[in-house]
Every structure is written in C-alpha cells, then in structure tokens.
Amino acid sequence: xxxxxxxxxxxxxxxxxxxxxxxxxxxxxxxxxxxxxxxxxxxxxxxxxxxxxxxxxxxxxxxxxxxxxxxxxxxxxxxxxxxxxxxxxxxxxxxxxxxxxxxxxxxxxxxxxxxxxxxxxxxxxxxxxxxxxxxxxxxxxxxxxxxxxxxxxxxxxxxxxxxxxxxxxxxxxxxxxxxxxxxxxxxxxxxxxxxxxxxxxxxxxxxxxxxxxxxxxxxxxxxxxxxxxxxxxxxxxxxxxxxxxxxxxxxxxxxxxxxxxxxxxxxxxxxxxxxxxxxxxxxxxxxxxxxxxxxxxxxxxxxxxxxxxxxxxxxxxxxxxxxxxxxxxxxxxxxxxxxxxxxxxxxxxxxxxxxxxxxxxxxxxxxxxxxxxxxxxxxxxxxxxxxxxxxxxxxxxxxxxxxxxxxxxxxxxxxxxxxxxxxxxxxxxxxxxxxxxxxxxxxxxxxxx
Numbered sequence: 001x002x003x004x005x006x007x008x009x010x011x012x013x014x015x016x017x018x019x020x021x022x023x024x025x026x027x028x029x030x031x032x033x034x035x036x037x038x039x040x041x042x043x044x045x046x047x048x049x050x051x052x053x054x055x056x057x058x059x060x061x062x063x064x065x066x067x068x069x070x071x072x073x074x075x076x077x078x079x080x081x082x083x084x085x086x087x088x089x090x091x092x093x094x095x096x097x098x099x100x101x102x103x104x105x106x107x108x109x110x111x112x113x114x115x116x117x118x119x120x121x122x123x124x125x126x127x128x129x130x131x132x133x134x135x136x137x138x139x140x141x142x143x144x145x146x147x148x149x150x151x152x153x154x155x156x157x158x159x160x161x162x163x164x165x166x167x168x169x170x171x172x173x174x175x176x177x178x179x180x181x182x183x184x185x186x187x188x189x190x191x192x193x194x195x196x197x198x199x200x201x202x203x204x205x206x207x208x209x210x211x212x213x214x215x216x217x218x219x220x221x222x223x224x225x226x227x228x229x230x231x232x233x234x235x236x237x238x239x240x241x242x243x244x245x246x247x248x249x250x251x252x253x254x255x256x257x258x259x260x261x262x263x264x265x266x267x268x269x270x271x272x273x274x275x276x277x278x279x280x281x282x283x284x285x286x287x288x289x290x291x292x293x294x295x296x297x298x299x300x301x302x303x304x305x306x307x308x309x310x311x312x313x314x315x316x317x318x319x320x321x322x323x324x325x326x327x328x329x330x331x332x333x334x335x336x337x338x339x340x341x342x343x344x345x346x347x348x349x350x351x352x353x354x355x356x357x358x359x360x361x362x363x364x365x366x367x368x369x370x371x372x373x374x375x376x377x378x379x380x381x382x383x384x385x386x387x388x389x390x391x392x393x394x395x396x397x398x399x400x401x402x403x404x405x406x407x408x409x410x411x412x413x414x415x416x417x418x419x420x421x422x423x424x425x426x427x428x429x430x431x432x433x434x435x436x437x438x439x440x441x442x443x444x445x446x447x448x449x
Contacts (some may be wrong), residue, residue: 004330005030005040007322008062011346014316015058017153017395017420023428024051029078036071038063041078048075054438057445061223062384065346066326078377112170112180115293116163122289124282127157130273134161137244138168146238147245147270151252153402153417155313158248162214165246169212177211185221187227205228207237212244218267219251219418222259235266245270255414277401278314283307288313290321304338309344312399320344354444356394356408362443363390366436375410387411389436391419
C-alpha cells in the first residue's frame, strides 16, 4: 500500500504547482489501512489541518479511483524524525548529495539518479537542441562554451539532462569532481559555513575543488543578495579556471525578480537552450519508454489515446503509466481501452473544464477591479495582488499552459510561474492571503459542479 500511496502522490504532483506539492503533499506518509479507511501521516498539526481543508477531496478521489472502491482518509500527526548529523551537503565528498538518494558508500561519492542518463532521454523537436548541447558539454566535443543554461517549465526534463551531464563526465573521467546542488542548498550551505566561521572552506570547495558545477533552480536566488554576490565570485573563479557549469531554471535570468544584472549576465554568458512542451509524437515515444520501464505493454490505440489527452508534462505521462500498472495488478486484468479511459478521467477530469477566462471574471468580481486593469502594466498592489491570485488559481484549477494563462493577464509564462510561487509563499505566513485563496478556490469548485 505504501507503493500505491507514492504513485498517487505522483498523480497529484502533476495537478498542483511544484511548491504547493512539495510543501503540503510530499511530506504525507502512509501509516495503515483498515477496511476502507486509509490512515496518512502529516508532519504537524498545521499541515494536517491545511491538507484536510484544501486537499482532502483530491486525495480521497485519487485513492478511490486507484483502489476502485470508496475510501475515507484519516489524517494523523506523525512528526518527522530530526537527523542529528549535519545536512548532507555539508559533508566533505567528491560530489554533493542528491536529495533523497542514498550514499553509494566506500569512496565518499554519492550515487546519481540512475534513470537520468542520455540514453534514457527521449529526444524530439521540443528538446533536441538542449539534448545536443548537454551531450557536447559532457563529452567535450566541438564545445566553445564554458556554461550551459537549460530553461523549461517544471517536469519537462531539465534535471534529467543536468544529471545526465554528470553521469557522462564521471563515466569518462571517474576522478572528476562533479558538484551537483540546487540554488536553495547552495544558499543554505553558505549560511551554515558563515554561522560556523568556516566561510573559507566554503569558498575553496567551489572555487578550487570543483571541476564541473551543476547548479539547479537558479530562480530561487531571487532577492538573496549575499548569496548572489558569493555565487558571482565563485562563477568568475570557475570561469577563469576553464571549468564547465550547467544551470537550470524555470525563468529567464532577466525575468527573475531582484536578481543582480551582473549575475544575470553570467548565467547567459554561455549557451542558452530551452525545452518546450513535448509534441504529440514525442509524447507517444515517451509513453512507450515509460511503459517498457514499468514492464507493461501499451497498444498503439491506447498510446495514442493517452498522448491526445495528456499534454501537461512528462511527469503526467509517467504518472498515467504507473497508474495503469497499479490498476492492472490490483484488479488482475490486462490493460485495455476502457481502463485507459478511466485513468484519463481521473487525471484530466471535469475539474479541467474551468478556463482561465472564467477565473479571471471571478477574481475581478471579488476584488472589484476591471479586467483591463488586470491586464494592464500597472504594478500597484490593488492590481498586482489580484493578478498573482489569478495566476495561482489558474495553475491549480485548469490544465492550461503557462503561456495560455499569461495571455489572459498580458504577461509572459515566466511571470505566471513567479506569481504562483509568490502566492504559495505568502499562504504559508499570511492568514489573510490564505483566506482569500481558500474562499476563491471554493468558488471555483462550485463553478465546476
């Protein structure tokens, strides 16, 4: 049942903004099952109450669809056990620790994600240039750039390529010091060394002991001035030593709020590539690959049906394959067209019938503003805040692309993504914003019925 719960979490991941999923759904653990009652654990009371008020409906629906019986969910408080040892990224090693991946042991080097290699990456028109550039950097062939910036929305493969670069370099030169780290962990590590009067160790680690730096999620650096300054010096040192660097981001550097011009320039000083949403043919091939990985067979009719309806990202495609496997094993029946349609209904259900235009009208009515002002260039709070709320609600309650949502408020896809992250953070600390979002979310739910 634990494995089934993890698969359900993967399904939910594709329907929520990344930060929202990481904060509220990811920490939930499976405890027990008694008849039709499923017991899940939340890390604290606040988390339990928030999940109960905002996400209970989607959790119960996913469980019911997967288990093919009506389920009730009981949330209990199960605090996460604190580690007494320092964070993984503080320990001395040839390579920084990947999240949630156990150490390999023996030589101090951790194990990369085995699934994120070049030969397992499905190449199509949407990602061909990013793939080719990443391979060129990793293999050192016809490469005239020291750095590579990979841009894409979440769930499209930029982390896969970043890890693949690390794999390829270590395979070619096992003694290479390949450092993989997210911008958030880089910031936390710097703060740790500062507080312990060991900042010189931190500087030496990245400036003198690093051969290749894989830095993910640089958009996290927004507003972190001290980290930006230190990273700037580090990048200069690596550049002067002809070291290679791979950056990933969901936002163009110039679109990252409160980022220094100098650092933004460094991010784009090398080659900049993008990964777009997978096209139809690429989705079909991704489904075939994911099905093969799971040891199941999808007929051409089923594959094309799934590819027509599932357009969000690669995670959604992976989730549907795992869901089909789970239903097939639980029900002890083969995967057929009716089963595929049922799974599509659970992933792309009637909740997606809501459009960004409908949410725009709701937001304008609630905040008593004209839709033209929502689309205007004005940054006044009375317009900027409803604009961000609109972006957040669209991401949560529609299956529209970031570009499509952006069109309704005359903004780019990166602005929509940033606005969503802003509201997510505010909901954690601002009771008024939580109330507004909860109220409007309930109104959106009412519109669906």
